[in-house]
Amino acid sequence: MSALPAGPAASPALQTARWLARPIRFLEDNRRRYGDTFTVMFKGFRTPLVMVSSPAVVRALYGEPGHAMPPGRQLTLKPLVGARSLLLLEGAEHLSRRKVMLPPFRGDRMRAYEPIIRDASARALSEWPVGRAFAVHPSMQSITLDVILRAVFGVADEARRARLHALLGSLLAATTSMSLQVQVLFGRMAPLAALQEQAREIDALLLAEIAARREAPGEDICSLLVQAVFEDGSGMSDGEIRDQLMTLLMAGHETTATGLAWTLDLLVRYPSVLEQARSGDEAFLRAVVSESLRLRPVVPLAGRRLTVPLEVDGLSLPAGTDVTPAMWLAHTRAEEYPEPYAFRPSRFLSNPPSTYTWIPFGGGVRRCIGAPFAELEMRVVLEEVLARFDLHPAGRGAEGIARRNVTFSPRHGTRVVATPR
């Protein structure tokens, strides 16, 4: 068996502590010492993890459709999204779902959701405090949750939407709650029982929505799933649609809100870019979104377990190895991005990067199906924010990174001072 690439010799506990406390430093230190490809060992993982970042290796990894999903995904996600989730299926079952779930997210269809995004933004932005520091991340979470409930779930009724907003908001907060995790670790199951009670109410509400969409389909994604037909002529059961809706919520809500919070954090620290972003030039705002996702990749890793050996550019990894691109490292290669640490959206206008040097949405057969949705939503929310407010950073230092589940998120929620224009 070939040896894995070199990597840090520290104990798994120490490597994990460094990754959790200072992820960027951990990645940069390893790149400096070992190059583009290195092997790390995290506590709780039974097998080492090879991190890669050169475009040729990322292409070879994501280009092989047969690789399996990374370990641990089933364990953490199944209780929330259900066993039939697109995120958890593999092989032919996964591909058949992807085939029917991709078309509803096509770029041209997304335009229909623009009014919903503008309206959700207007409601949330009307509550922003004026002239004093506050964190924008919770407001972005509220917008992205509202947008998913309307555009994806299709919940038109205000009262039902408010109830689902409250229930899903607290379920999602609990999944990132350190206090809950500690209580459960010490055997206190009461909070978990309360969560299960909430989950039952959510399921009942979702099944009622699905039944209503079967009766009278609309423009939302749930209506399209209700009408979807697999190659064998069968459709999705109500239970499966429930799983896919929870999947879209889990995959699309926090990620987009966090991408928005990071974009605002970068914009307030680069006033000339912020001014240009206000100009109403749609292409420039798209470039702002792309550059933010490059410099602040919300999902730092999206790996695979190899089912066949990976052999490329002198690298040879045996089947069974866990391999992940490190988005930060792939996005900060000076060969592809001159002055890689500068926030410079115009680079996406003059010289758009090739596919495997910009991978905030992963790649290959598991690439994010919500990418066009997320990009549109980010651009439209930004337009609404910039049209209403002048923004300044609340502090001098750049935001640090905190980990929330699988995301890299601004530690203090992006604190700004907003004044109406």
Ligand code: HEM
């Ligand atoms: C800025 C926002 C977002 C980011 C950074 C992001 C990132 C990602 C990444 C890295 C993956 C894994 C890809 C892989 O394993 O190669 C993924 C998968 C996925 N995302 Fe997103 N995502 C975002 C928004 C959304 C939205 C808005 C939705 C839907 C409403 C969505 C739905 C999904 C789904 C269903 C998958 C699983 C695809 C599969 O396994 O076939 N995402 N996303």
